[in-house]
Amino acid sequence: MRCVDVIKGADVIAGYTVYVDLIKGFIDGKEVIATTMKKEVDRVKAAVETALTGKKVALVSSGDPGIYAMAGLALEIIKEKGVSARRPGCGAPEEGSLTVEVVPGIPALSSGGSLLGAPLTHDFACVSLSDLLTPWELIEKRLNAVAEADFVMVIFNPKSKKRNWQLNKAQEIALKHRSGDTPVGIVKSAMRDAQDVTIVPLKDLHEADVDMLTTVFIGNSASEGYLDFMFTPRGYGKKYDLKS
Amino acid sequence: MRCVDVIKGADVIAGYTVYVDLIKGFIDGKEVIATTMKKEVDRVKAAVETALTGKKVALVSSGDPGIYAMAGLALEIIKEKGVSARRPGCGAPEEGSLTVEVVPGIPALSSGGSLLGAPLTHDFACVSLSDLLTPWELIEKRLNAVAEADFVMVIFNPKSKKRNWQLNKAQEIALKHRSGDTPVGIVKSAMRDAQDVTIVPLKDLHEADVDMLTTVFIGNSASEGYLDFMFTPRGYGKKYDLKS
Structure with missing residues (x-):
């Protein structure tokens, strides 16, 4: 249920083309960053960069985003870029800082x-x-x-x-x-x-x-x-x- | 969302007292089989026996019922008792046979x-x-x-x-x-x-x-x-x- 809320509240949806297609009923009219297999790095980099412009980005995976999926790569890119980030509810957002929520799924x-x-x-x-x-x-x-x-x-x-x-x-x-x-x-x-x-x-x-x-x-x-x-x-x- | 549907549609809720308490908003007026820790076998046996009387029983676990939880014990008891059982959608129910659906959760x-x-x-x-x-x-x-x-x-x-x-x-x-x-x-x-x-x-x-x-x-x-x-x-x- 939290996933649906987050997807509906997002400005931009980023994901593997097949997965974006599976949720097309929820993302009508939103900006989409979709790339094919083996283009994960481009996709997640674009998601992080778009989030840094102030837009709310939902990066979707199938199953659980933390199990062999994109949550790890997103955090790795955030660290490599030296971007400040925090979990929701851990202080007020600052200029140039990201709030990162990993929504668990059913793996x-x-x-x-x-x-x-x-x-x-x-x-x-x-x-x-x-x-x-x-x-x-x-x-x-x-x-x-x-x-x-x-x-x-x-x-x-x-x-x-x-x-x-x-x-x-x-x-x-x-x-x-x-x-x-x-x-x-x-x-x-x-x-x-x-x-x-x-x-x-x-x-x-x-x-x-x-x-x-x-x-x-x-x-x-x-x-x-x-x-x-x-x-x-x-x-x-x-x-x-x-x-x- | 499937969990909520199954719990609302059940006649009987079985579970560890602490977990039954966590979902009390969903089970008002239903029959409850609740036992404490280390009484899992009694609880799951009672759940299986109640299901065999024709009632719909929801056996609740926290997290995912298949990970260190009660789905395994339920199937073990069903096998030991020699009860016929099938997954939903795998043929029409027969007299004395159970339909068993394991609803996955977020572990x-x-x-x-x-x-x-x-x-x-x-x-x-x-x-x-x-x-x-x-x-x-x-x-x-x-x-x-x-x-x-x-x-x-x-x-x-x-x-x-x-x-x-x-x-x-x-x-x-x-x-x-x-x-x-x-x-x-x-x-x-x-x-x-x-x-x-x-x-x-x-x-x-x-x-x-x-x-x-x-x-x-x-x-x-x-x-x-x-x-x-x-x-x-x-x-x-x-x-x-x-x-x-």
Whole structure:
């Protein structure tokens, strides 16, 4: 609800073209700064510069703007430029200073998780397989670490047309530490028209239909499937009678 | 907005007494199943049994019901009881079968993260320090794994009156792998009246005011502080000029 208020109250909307299109019902007549993929830096710089002229700018992300999204880049640019900034309610605005509010959203790990059931009710780790800005060696080290320590693994950016082997490598790493029957939830375009939800055993993950808009949830050693659901018990069943 | 609809449309509200109290404006006149802490199993069993009588039951959690919360226990009990269940829109309801919708929310990692700035714009791991249902050895193994692999660490249930040394141990583990100046964000009661947000260097974490309603964000080796914000660069600064 806060998002809708902020978007409606903004003078300028900045965002990835696809996301700006998703909210077009809310932004009629407003100035728009939209750029395509891999043009994030130009977009966020333009958003910060426009805000410095005194306009109210809403920089939109999908899901949560703080999770693999633009809030971090906005703050990084603000710091690099040496611009003064504060949170709302932390003092009166000054000339040349920005008020920065990060409005939290529902991240793909929550929306996707909810469609699967409850895969994240115990410790979990999020790893992006995109090696555009992170060396693959570090990604692989992280996959190994959390597979070995039995975290539920949430895989972001699992596959694109050019990056087609990384998810198979993640599957291979997970299989070193957990059973081939471990449930894996695959959620495509959560809460959008093209939504698709499936659960497969870890040993079949390489055959699953996965793209850039998919989030993959690899269960831990306790995760279970039941009917169309996947969930991760927290341990109540060991301490309490859940049945009667 | 979906949460509000579901709560308004429910016959019965089930939840932890504190959370039921937070939504009392929405539940006037409804039947309530409220139990205190450590009575989760009784509460969720009663919710499932009440739903089986044909009533619409809303089981409320704070934050996101799928993250360290009750959605997992509900599905576990449904499976243990052998009750048939499906997601909404997946076929017509049958006698003795439940329709289960998990409504995603904004988890503490998102609400707390937004108040700090953007600590989670790169790979992160969530670890609960509660050893009520998880052996401490496994918790410590997980802390070591993600500290070593340079994940941002989100610590849930960091401290209670009885559990007062675990967070210091987590600090000690993190200090083995990252600098004492690493920013640590401490968010108490995010978005509630008692909200409190501070950022301290990792070396001073043991002196911070932390309780059960606090979420602790330990930065990775790239995380930065700036004015009242904390953020984790994703790597754009190495590839692009962010300043001019």
